[in-house]
Amino acid sequence: MNEMNGPALHARFLRGLSAAPDRPAFYLGARSATYREVHERALLWAGALRRAAGGTPAPVGVLAGKGETAYTGILAGLYAGAVVVPLHPMFPAARTRQMLKAAGVGALITDERGGAALPELLGADHGLPVLAPAEAPGAAGAGTVAARPEDALDRPCPAGTDDTAYVLFTSGSTGRPKGVPITHGSTHHYFRLLDARYDFSSRDVFSQTFDLNFDCAMFDLFCAWGAGASVVAVPPSAYRDLPAFCAERGLTVWFATPSAIGLTRRMGGLAPGSLPSLRWSFFAGEALRCRDAEDWQRAAAGSVVENLYGPTELTVTVTAHRWDPDASRKLGVNGVVPIGTLHDGHEELLIGADGEPAETEGELCVAGPQLTPGYLDPEDGAGRFLDRDGRRWYRTGDRVRRVGGGELAYLGRLDAQVQVQGWRVELGEIDHALAGCPGVESAVTVSAAREDGVELVVFYTGRPATPAELARSLRELLPHGMIPRRYQHLDELPLNANRKVDRPVLAARAAELVGAAAPTRGGAAG
Structure with a gap:
């Protein structure tokens, strides 16, 4: 499969398919689906999308919760050569309509919850093509697309470096969400760096704690799939006894927001040595406190703990700090673990209160290959980008301090985010x-x-x-x-x-x- 080495995000899955075709690509409770099964189903769905569109489809919205439809649907959209737009089925209809319009969504893939939301979201006679697998009977009606074996693709469609892989929406101060397109080239650079940094293999089992409209979910799926590993959807009930859940599923890679540490602690799940199966533990999305990192490290004594940082505009995460009990506390500020050093290929610029470059402390601006080409609505980019020294920088709005060895410490926000x-x-x-x-x-x-x-x-x-x-x-x-x-x-x-x-x-x-x-x-x- 020559596609495995190309820039397309779905090439990650093809690598996993080649390495472990009969290994589960994901687990959903007692159910699972192998790489081979998911690949064939994604080709089938991709063919249906292309037939409905008469060629390359407009952006494909995946209106589904964590599950078989969502996982396969994201892959099917990529296989079809489309831009994928993950959507949360429990979001208010008015908000989802804004996203559909902003992204120019031309087809939907839905599960049962997404199908149930369609009448309020689109109306009975919307005419938008909807691919609704057997688990989504509520989506039947106008625009329903049938997945016919004769339409299945022979292979995934190619994608170029500058083509958009997916669009995610972030909160916007204007009262509407902001669409952030991420290219195949950005994800290719990102996951190549992760491959070099971590030793993931087909023996690993990844947690999947994030909703699919949250960019950290891309880390879970495509790190796992690039190694031929398995993904396990983590339900909220798992936190009642997280050690038992991790042991039963054989989890080796954990990724969640730091809030999960406090919840696990309250449930009595952070006893020393209580998470022995974990090899890697990642946290992002919030400030990680040194106390929380220490408690997690004691519970997962055999795990390497890392604090990751990155806004959606910079493709999931763009810095990493590996926890060390002594060094991390010394480098951290206000009891918060440093956010680490920038990924290779990126540059940092600190801007002081006077708008000029600062040496040790200021707003973090980042330039490099993981940067989005811009928002779907160019007006959303006002004040967010900086053109300087022949480069385009993203202004994160985060105030940081250089604390030695290229490490950055997080100090707070400069705005109301x-x-x-x-x-x-x-x-x-x-x-x-x-x-x-x-x-x-x-x-x-x-x-x-x-x-x-x-x-x-x-x-x-x-x-x-x-x-x-x-x-x-x-x-x-x-x-x-x-x-x-x-x-x-x-x-x-x-x-x-x-x-x-x-x-x-x-x-x-x-x-x-x-x-x-x-x-x-x-x-x-x-």
């Missing part, structure tokens, strides 16, 4: 949604640090409402992970000397409400 259990949240988007809630005049969302992560707190003026009423209104516009838990009514919002809302005062009040220390400037790293 935070990470909540791995969700990248623009607080302005929540404020925008709150403005549409009945009776709300003005609203400001702030974050407060807790021991196990970050909590969102809303202060609002207007007609008092119960938290349940406000949350119910927000659920029509925002996904579950962006819904604040606390709401505080005020007669008026506090103002600073410039007559602007005094966010530090509200942040201090929020910290009191959640029983936490006042947060430092910015949110959590991701």
Whole structure:
């Protein structure tokens, strides 16, 4: 298979197919599917997509939760030569419609949950081609695409370095999600670096904790598939006894947000030596505290622990720090594990408060082959990119400090963006949604640090409402992970000397409400 060495993201799967054709590509509870089975099914679905489109399909949305349809659907879209757009079936219909329109989605692959959402999402006579496997009966109707054996592709369609592999959406301060296209060339560079850094093999079993619209899920799938390894979907119930789950499934590679450490600790799952099967443990999406890294390392004594960092715009992760009990604590700032050094082929630039390059501390800007070519809507790129020294830099909005040996330490955000259990949240988007809630005049969302992560707190003026009423209104516009838990009514919002809302005062009040220390400037790293 010459395609195995090309830049196409799905070449990763072809490598796994060649190395371990009869090994499970993924496990879903007691069910599994081998590389050979998934490959054949993906070729079948890809053929159906191309037949429905009369050639290369427009972007293909995968409206499905972690499962057989989603995993095979992502691969089928890539095999068909299409751009893949992972979509969460439990997101509000209004938000998903925005994503479909922004990405120009021309066909959908759905599971049962995604199929059940289609009537509200698209209407009964939408006409959009929908590939709905047997597990998605709710999707039957207008536009249904049948997967016929005679249409199956002989081989996956090729993809070029500059072609877009997938589009993911991040929170946007304007009240709508921002589409981030990632090219096959970016993923090719990324996974080649990971292949050189790690010793993954067909004997490995990867956790899959992330929803598929979260870019870290790409790490799970394509690191595993590139090695002929297996992926295990981790249900929320697994945290009740994570050591037993890991032992039963034979997990060797773990990847999750740092919040998973606190949850496992509360469930009594972090006893020394309780996770002996793990060889590698990765954390990203939030700030990783030294205390949490130490506790996890004791539980997974045979595992190498790494803290990874990277915004979606830089292809999953772009730095890595390998935990060392002595060195990491010395290099870390405020008890937070360093985010590490940049991937090979990338350059860093720190910008100080005066907008000029800084030597030791400032906003992290990154240039290199993992950088997105830009947002789907060019207007979303305003202020996010910097052209300097003949290069295009992405302004991460994260404040960092150089701490020696090329290592970077995370200090906080420079804007109103935070990470909540791995969700990248623009607080302005929540404020925008709150403005549409009945009776709300003005609203400001702030974050407060807790021991196990970050909590969102809303202060609002207007007609008092119960938290349940406000949350119910927000659920029509925002996904579950962006819904604040606390709401505080005020007669008026506090103002600073410039007559602007005094966010530090509200942040201090929020910290009191959640029983936490006042947060430092910015949110959590991701």
